[in-house]
Amino acid sequence: EVQLVESGGDLVQPGGSLRLSCAASGFTFNTYSMIWVRHAPGKGLEWISYISNTSNTISYADSVKGRFTISRDNAKNSLYLQMNSLRVEDTAVYYCVRFRAVREVGYYMDGWGKGTTVTVSS
Amino acid sequence: EIVLTQSPGTLSLSPGERATLSCRASQSVSSTYLAWYQQKTGQAPRLLIYGASSRATGIPDRFSGSGSGTDFTLTISRLEPEDFAVYYCQQYGSSPLFTFGGGTKVEIK
Numbered sequence: 588e589v590q591l592v593e594s595g596g597d598l599v600q601p602g603g604s605l606r607l608s609c610a611a612s613g614f615t616f617n618t619y620s621m622i623w624v625r626h627a628p629g630k631g632l633e634w635i636s637y638i639s640n641t642s643n644t645i646s647y648a649d650s651v652k653g654r655f656t657i658s659r660d661n662a663k664n665s666l667y668l669q670m671n672s673l674r675v676e677d678t679a680v681y682y683c684v685r686f687r688a689v690r691e692v693g694y695y696m697d698g699w700g701k702g703t704t705v706t707v708s709s
Numbered sequence: 710e711i712v713l714t715q716s717p718g719t720l721s722l723s724p725g726e727r728a729t730l731s732c733r734a735s736q737s738v739s740s741t742y743l744a745w746y747q748q749k750t751g752q753a754p755r756l757l758i759y760g761a762s763s764r765a766t767g768i769p770d771r772f773s774g775s776g777s778g779t780d781f782t783l784t785i786s787r788l789e790p791e792d793f794a795v796y797y798c799q800q801y802g803s804s805p806l807f808t809f810g811g812g813t814k815v816e817i818k
Contacts, residue, residue: 626748631797631809631810631812632746632754632797633809634805634808646806687759692759695765695799696744696746696756697756699756700753
């Protein structure tokens with residue numbers, strides 16, 4: 588069973604930094620690309636960042652580009668999100684998500700953690 | 710940039726009724742790249758449909774997906790009490806790498 592457990596969410600002041608972690612288990616972590624998705628209060632889901640299984644390909648949403656950094660440690664089955672220069676609008680629940688790509692079948696997010704809450708406020 | 714527009718924003722229905730949710734893309738999307746998710750209040754989203762029409766593991770057959778090009782549909786044939794939730798469509802592959810629709814809330818009438 589896929590298990591993804593996020594941690595690191597906290598209350599932080601605008602301009603501050605946080606590092607989110609995601610511990611993965613129940614699958615071969617180093618064969619899957621991973622994603623961070625967030626859900627701000629009263630809003631819809633927003634994709635934040637993507638990292639391929641070997642970390643060769645990384646991508647960010649424009650809203651976080653230059654401020655957030657995604658990384659992974661396959662030896663530790665862990666995914667990370669370094670969040671700098673945090674803004675009030677970054678307040679959200681952050682989900683660690685497994686991405687599955689099966690050519691000619693589907694490209695989809697098939698495993699979600701329970702999320703960790705980041706609150707940016709003075 | 711591909712934009713996904715979901716309609717209606719809110720669907721008020723009774724248990725046992727049929728729900729039809731629409732997801733319209735601003736540009737053509739490969740069916741392989743279109744998925745649907747269900748999110749209940751306070752919970753993480755759950756994959757329902759991938760490849761526009763394939764049900765994920767454990768998803769009841771009252772959920773079905775269809776469509777191609779720019780128009781996709783999620784249908785719930787007979788609403789069960791546990792189906793009242795928010796539903797999102799999502800595409801992969803075009804800038805930005807992933808896009809979600811704004812969501813459709815299915816509420817009890």
